[in-house]
Amino acid sequence: MHSLGFQASGIHCGIRKNKSKKDLALIVSDVMSHCASTYTQNKVKGAPIYVTQQHLQNHEAKAIICNSGNANTCNPNGIEIANEMCELCGQVLNVAAADIVVASTGVIGQPLSIEPIEKHMTQLVDALSTSGSSDACEGIMTTDTVKKEYAVAFEIGNTTCHIGAIAKGSGMIHPNMATMLAFVTSDVSISKEMLNEVIHEVVNDTFNMVSVDGDTSTNDMLTLMCNGLAKNPEITQKDENYQSFKEALMYVCTCLSRDIAKDGEGATKLLTCKVLHGQSVKDAKVVAKSVITSSLFKAAMFGEDANWGRILCAIGYSDAQYDITKIDVDLQSTKGTIRVCENGGGYPFSEEKAAQILSQDEIEIIIDLHDGEFDAVAWGCDLTYDYVKINGDYRT
Structure with a gap:
């Protein structure tokens, strides 16, 4: 066609x-x-x-x-x-x-x-x-x-x-x-x-x-x-x-x-960040992009480590309007969903289950700002050793 x-x-x-x-x-x-x-x-x-x-x-x-x-x-x-x-x-x-x-x-x-x-x-x-x-x-x-x-x-x-x-x-x-x-x-x-x-x-x-x-x-x-x-x-x-x-x-x-x-260089995982209930489309987009771009977070996803603090950190330096004490974060894949952060703080979760969810090649990060009615989606990938290899000798 x-x-x-x-x-x-x-x-x-x-x-x-x-x-x-x-x-x-x-x-x-x-x-x-x-x-x-x-x-x-x-x-x-x-x-x-x-x-x-x-x-x-x-x-x-x-x-x-x-x-x-x-x-x-x-x-x-x-x-x-x-x-x-x-x-x-x-x-x-x-x-x-x-x-x-x-x-x-x-x-x-x-x-x-x-x-x-x-x-x-x-x-x-x-x-x-x-x-x-x-x-x-x-x-x-x-x-x-x-x-x-x-x-x-x-x-x-x-x-x-x-x-x-x-x-x-x-x-x-x-x-x-x-x-x-x-x-x-x-x-x-x-x-x-x-x-x-x-x-x-x-x-x-x-x-x-x-x-x-x-x-x-x-x-x-x-x-x-x-x-x-x-x-x-x-x-x-x-x-x-x-x-x-x-x-x-x-x-x-x-x-x-x-x-x-x-298909990001060296990538092993597709990361989809969904931001829900932002004050504006711009706020939701800025938060989603900030998380997907964080090198520390991307490296954690490569290591299949549910280091949710890096997500909150990336939200925290984004230029958007939100109340950090309202934010919930879930991680999701075909292996299930797990809450890792609630109301801007730690939430008790099983590291084993989290590792299982993060073992898949497509991961969703769902961030609920509880602050309005606007949503956004951004796409990224994990950061791997191969990314450095590919770009270390790109010209040769």
Whole structure:
């Protein structure tokens, strides 16, 4: 199942030394698409982001090209290279360079040669197919150990519409958006204004709630292309059709967010922090993110140690409104639920049962603030020896 009118491909062109790893990906729409993006909030940005921001001023695009193995960041000729990627791709596709979104991911500060990209552009375009999404997904991966791809079908009125998505992300991942790459295609017909609204609403509750390691990447972004080929009545306002699209997009982006957290570099556990009954959405989100980002807490989860004091500590330094004397904390997995803290203080619990609950590869931390009616969810992972190994010799 894929969105109507989109093709994709992924090949090895030679940016990476390892010939078994694809390092160049392409997604193309049959027709001009409405397009919106969100970008990293790091002040050091990859050159492709500046080029894409220019190209998307009119919120239109026909293709996305992305390489892995080199971030094209902090390079003196980075903008030139990103522009050349669009020019070369446009020439072979017969598309204006300004209608192409460009992205890069990989090592920062290494020169990127245009030569392998130029040499293999025809091969990349020739490889385009309606079933090429998995190849494109491989082409954007860096330290990822699993492919992150989803597709859904949903109804708008009497019309069946589709969303397809691929993402990469394993390390250097921390709110806020974007701290990974995600390319989402849909055949929905939606106005540029509503597309821009929905992408920010969804990103704030999904990708912006993921943290692997507290480092916000320089390169990453989410791009959403909608080509209208499903022929549903165009979504031009926040009505029930808008909500149907938003729900489907939220589902896909939530799945990708969970996958990115679970595939965190060296990770053995997915941590989901649910914060209940905050004074505001902002308070609930800040608390959830603070806990999921705490290195001490993440290390405790790796050690399967129910050290709930680290949770309270992370809540305590978060910039949120709450009454610490009201807070309850439960730990939960497929092995059951255990209360470890009540009213901001210790609660007698069985260490054996807690260790059993924490032995699973998906753990939920449920924090009840008892302070209002707003909830939030954040995703993270444990902190392991392997995280240090992977990042100790990332360039070599």
